[in-house]
Amino acid sequence: MKNKSPKNLVVNVKNLEVFFKKKQIINNVSFQVYKGEIIGLFGISGAGKTTIIRVLTCQIKKKHWKGIVTVTNITPGKKQNNSKILEKIGYVPQLELLNLYYDLSPLVNVEIFASNYGIKKDNALKIARDLFKILDIPEDTWNNPLKNLSGGEKKRVSMAIGLIHKPSVLFLDEPTTGVDANKRYDILNYLKKLNRKLGTTMFIITHDLEAALVCDKTAILREGKLLEFDTPYKLISSLASDGQLVRFTIENLDEKIIKKIKQYPLCKDISRTGNNVIEVFIQDLEQNYSNLIEYIINNNIKIISMSRDIANFRRYFQLRIKEEEEKEFKEK
Numbered sequence: 001m002k003n004k005s006p007k008n009l010v011v012n013v014k015n016l017e018v019f020f021k022k023k024q025i026i027n028n029v030s031f032q033v034y035k036g037e038i039i040g041l042f043g044i045s046g047a048g049k050t051t052i053i054r055v056l057t058c059q060i061k062k063k064h065w066k067g068i069v070t071v072t073n074i075t076p077g078k079k080q081n082n083s084k085i086l087e088k089i090g091y092v093p094q095l096e097l098l099n100l101y102y103d104l105s106p107l108v109n110v111e112i113f114a115s116n117y118g119i120k121k122d123n124a125l126k127i128a129r130d131l132f133k134i135l136d137i138p139e140d141t142w143n144n145p146l147k148n149l150s151g152g153e154k155k156r157v158s159m160a161i162g163l164i165h166k167p168s169v170l171f172l173d174e175p176t177t178g179v180d181a182n183k184r185y186d187i188l189n190y191l192k193k194l195n196r197k198l199g200t201t202m203f204i205i206t207h208d209l210e211a212a213l214v215c216d217k218t219a220i221l222r223e224g225k226l227l228e229f230d231t232p233y234k235l236i237s238s239l240a241s242d243g244q245l246v247r248f249t250i251e252n253l254d255e256k257i258i259k260k261i262k263q264y265p266l267c268k269d270i271s272r273t274g275n276n277v278i279e280v281f282i283q284d285l286e287q288n289y290s291n292l293i294e295y296i297i298n299n300n301i302k303i304i305s306m307s308r309d310i311a312n313f314r315r316y317f318q319l320r321i322k323e324e325e326e327k328e329f330k331e332k
């Protein structure tokens, strides 16, 4: 698994461009995904995440896009190819879009969706039970009307349905949206568990930057362009001092103080992460850490507390988007 040999290439996208009525939505996007990888697609609203997934899942006509795209070695676009791809992929839509039968039980729901793939009832029920067990869907709900299940349980039933035909690739649109905060981690952990047990390659579209925790690779999209496609670890390490930062709580923090700290000659970036909290990135943090503190104190800025940490993916994402915006601003 996760072996980068050509035979393990599951999704190949080269120079993808998507146009709707002459408006370019996707601009020269390229990436490769190998068997068993979990890919997180991140980007602010309108970046083009859903559009890319719609190309890969055969939902956009070939006349709207250019470039090389293969999914399980087949090019989407032609009718006979699309049906071959659809046999090999699963798709879990957003919660509000789930087209489940709410008066029927989870098991009957699976049976109905399985019959679309020509899977016989006995076999469907066996696969369903196995998946429900992996997903911890309580056994006493399996035969009750789906409408009585909690939001998170419904979401997991929809994941089981997306996996009923044992697809090699599963696409999930916003799997943690509409699920309460603690349950978000559960959903992400279930996805990881399914990925490990079944070897399913996964694409997760999400606004939830913590989902990066379960991703092997993260894609960052902005205005139709792919800014980054790499492991979260590598991306974070590309920040100043390999992503190491100093977090300060500062008395009466304001923009003036932030500006002053920004003027520290080795300062690379500052993020305000709370009313009185900033995270500071400097060059060669190890050597210059005490010098930074001295600079702050000499400028009559009162430090209440401080600690060292490594940037998380959320911070990386914010800084990367900010960098791009500043670049664009300068070009204008």
Ligand SMILES: Nc1ncnc2c1ncn2[C@@H]1O[C@H](COP(=O)(O)OP(=O)(O)OP(=O)(O)O)[C@@H](O)[C@H]1O
Pocket (backbone or CB within 6 Å): 020, 025, 043, 044, 045, 046, 047, 048, 049, 050, 051, 052
């Ligand atoms: N069929 C279409 N016709 C015209 N424009 C479209 C079409 N589909 C998408 N777009 C435009 O393409 C851009 C990208 O849309 P897309 O749905 O891919 O974004 P997204 O990253 O998924 O955003 P969100 O996070 O809000 O779901 C948007 O500006 C959208 O208005």
Ligand SMILES: [Mg+2]
Pocket (backbone or CB within 6 Å): 049, 050, 051
């Ligand atoms: Mg979308």
